[in-house]
Amino acid sequence: MLILDLPYTILLLSISLVAYLMATEEYFFHFVILIGKIIRIKIERFYWLIRLHPIVNNNFIARWIMYRKHLEIAKKLEKELNDTSRFTD
Numbered sequence: 001m002l003i004l005d006l007p008y009t010i011l012l013l014s015i016s017l018v019a020y021l022m023a024t025e026e027y028f029f030h031f032v033i034l035i036g037k038i039i040r041i042k043i044e045r046f047y048w049l050i051r052l053h054p055i056v057n058n059n060f061i062a063r064w065i066m067y068r069k070h071l072e073i074a075k076k077l078e079k080e081l082n083d084t085s086r087f088t089d
Helices: 002-024 028-052 060-088
Strands: none
Touching: 002 028, 028 060
16 A cells, blocks of 8 residues: 555655745746746647658558548538539539
């Protein structure tokens, strides 16, 4: 039981230390906000790299995204064609 509690204790201590420093130090608060923005930007950059890079487009994630997008467009076109053909008959 003590072994399972050790990671949670370390996590609680680290979160409480960060919260204490954010409450007492103004610059540490800004530092934590900037680190959060950097992490978010890196995740978005990685997402766009996977989605748009021509060499990386051979991976299954990019193919799945493109397949889903093209399937949605095909369904819209099929519905539009079925709706217009109904009125021309």
